[in-house]
Amino acid sequence: MFQRILIANRGEIALRIIRACRELGIETVAVFSEADRQSDYVRLANEAYCIGPAQGSLSYLQIKNIISAAEIGNVQAIHPGYGFLSENEHFADVCRSCNITFIGPSPEAMAALGDKVTAKEIAQKAQVNLVPGSDGLVKSEDEGLAIAQKIGYPVLIKATAGGGGKGMRVARNDISLKAGLKQAAMEAEKAFNNAGVYLEKYIENPRHVEVQIIADHHGNVRHLWERDCSTQRRHQKLIEESPAPHLPLKVREEICAAAVRLIKTANYSNAGTVEFIVDQEDNFYFIEVNARIQVEHPVTESVTGIDLIQQQIRVAAGEVLPWSQSDIDCRGSAIELRINAEDPDNDFRGSPGKITKLRLPGGPGVRFDSHVHEGYVIPPYYDSMIGKLIVHKPTREQSIACLRRCLDEFVLEGVKTTIPLLKKILNNSAFVEGRMHTTFVEQHLVSKERT
Numbered sequence: 001m002f003q004r005i006l007i008a009n010r011g012e013i014a015l016r017i018i019r020a021c022r023e024l025g026i027e028t029v030a031v032f033s034e035a036d037r038q039s040d041y042v043r044l045a046n047e048a049y050c051i052g053p054a055q056g057s058l059s060y061l062q063i064k065n066i067i068s069a070a071e072i073g074n075v076q077a078i079h080p081g082y083g084f085l086s087e088n089e090h091f092a093d094v095c096r097s098c099n100i101t102f103i104g105p106s107p108e109a110m111a112a113l114g115d116k117v118t119a120k121e122i123a124q125k126a127q128v129n130l131v132p133g134s135d136g137l138v139k140s141e142d143e144g145l146a147i148a149q150k151i152g153y154p155v156l157i158k159a160t161a162g163g164g165g166k167g168m169r170v171a172r173n174d175i176s177l178k179a180g181l182k183q184a185a186m187e188a189e190k191a192f193n194n195a196g197v198y199l200e201k202y203i204e205n206p207r208h209v210e211v212q213i214i215a216d217h218h219g220n221v222r223h224l225w226e227r228d229c230s231t232q233r234r235h236q237k238l239i240e241e242s243p244a245p246h247l248p249l250k251v252r253e254e255i256c257a258a259a260v261r262l263i264k265t266a267n268y269s270n271a272g273t274v275e276f277i278v279d280q281e282d283n284f285y286f287i288e289v290n291a292r293i294q295v296e297h298p299v300t301e302s303v304t305g306i307d308l309i310q311q312q313i314r315v316a317a318g319e320v321l322p323w324s325q326s327d328i329d330c331r332g333s334a335i336e337l338r339i340n341a342e343d344p345d346n347d348f349r350g351s352p353g354k355i356t357k358l359r360l361p362g363g364p365g366v367r368f369d370s371h372v373h374e375g376y377v378i379p380p381y382y383d384s385m386i387g388k389l390i391v392h393k394p395t396r397e398q399s400i401a402c403l404r405r406c407l408d409e410f411v412l413e414g415v416k417t418t419i420p421l422l423k424k425i426l427n428n429s430a431f432v433e434g435r436m437h438t439t440f441v442e443q444h445l446v447s448k449e450r451t
């Protein structure tokens with residue numbers, strides 16, 4: 001096992017990883033920007049190094065600064081958390097050259113899955129269901145028109161280097177497809193330095209269901225069941241839960257088995273998430289793989305009782321996964337709310353500043369993953385997440401009742417937050433009945449100035 005790990009991240013996930021390490025008897029090295037010097041995670045690590053100015057591009061994204069801290073701190077491994085360098089294959093490759101274990105998949109697996117067209121080829125090889133669409137990249141306007149003719153409108157244009165909804169556009173006829181292909185390729189070239197685009201049949205109002213996977217270095221792959229992440233706004237998830245409501249056990253077993261086949265075929269190790277969209281008839285289609293630990297991992301930890309961060313570290317150190325698939329149960333209902341410092345009256349823009357008053361909810365089955373405290377100043381440079389409120393109860397009904405009670409107890413003053421929106425969603429009939437899809441928040445709960 002490792003003696004010392006560097007955490008190449010900040011905020012709640014840095015704290016989460018430090019806590020996992022301490023319980024495993026592993027020392028930690030933190031890195032921080034000038035804006036995060038006073039953060040709790042810096043104090044709780046065994047050692048900490050400043051890696052640059054506040055902007056992420058000058059600190060948490062600076063590979064050379066992080067590797068320098070890793071060398072000086074004498075660590076054997078780096079945990080990247082989520083965001084920042086977590087899915088950067090070059091960073092994973094540099095770690096390998098420096099003889100530092102990157103706690104995540106290999107650069108090869110990351111590169112293969114990071115390119116969405118290649119990921120779909122792997123899925124096809126693993127006999128995982130794909131949305132009907134182009135066979136690889138669309139090379140010309142005529143080819144695009146012929147594919148749309150075959151699969152029927154509406155179609156969705158996606159960038160092969162995109163993901164998470166970046167660079168997507170819907171086309172509902174030949175004219176908008178021709179214009180869309182040109183614009184999408186131009187935007188993708190600018191944003192990702194890769195103009196490649198592909199086409200898919202556009203599935204209207206799908207659910208977003210993702211499967212948590214963990215794989216060791218000995219060929220063992222296990223799933224930790226699924227999460228429904230349909231409750232989102234502009235590709236920002238608001239609420240995640242497990243199990244996915246109204247998905248029959250047979251379909252859940254099939255989607256999880258499909259994810260395991262894909263991950264085995266990709267030669268993938270460590271934790272990952274296989275993302276699907278699910279239509280009204282419970283047909284599921286592979287979308288992409290997230291090659292990192294995700295923000296919403298605590299939902300899965302709650303229903304399975306497995307500490308995912310500790311397991312990531314164990315498999316990275318070469319340990320064998322300790323369970324067979326039938327050992328991993330999905331027990332009860334877990335739901336996570338993301339509490340962000342955002343102003344709903346100002347187009348959900350970030351609302352940084354000082355938290356002048358903070359009183360946290362508690363009680364049985366309540367978990368709050370956060371790095372903030374009363375007096376904490378939320379810097380304007382990073383994402384706006386304040387924390388994640390996770391509850392675990394025997395039934396979904398009880399989880400929702402508990403979340404409502406927690407939000408009524410929650411006192412947070414000084415910055416605007418998503419708490420009022422979350423309260424509205426918890427009282428929305430589509431959510432309460434578990435009949436959410438990826439557009440219901442935008443359709444029913446917030447005005448939609450932009451698409």
Ligand code: MV4
Nearest residue numbers: 131156163164165200201202203208232287438
């Ligand atoms: C889709 C889709 C409908 N049809 N693909 C958006 C994020 C990216 N990971 C995939 N996304 C979608 N792909 C087809 N063929 C609808 C979405 C989508 C979506 C997916 C998951 C979560 C939220 C979403 C919000 C809007 C659209």
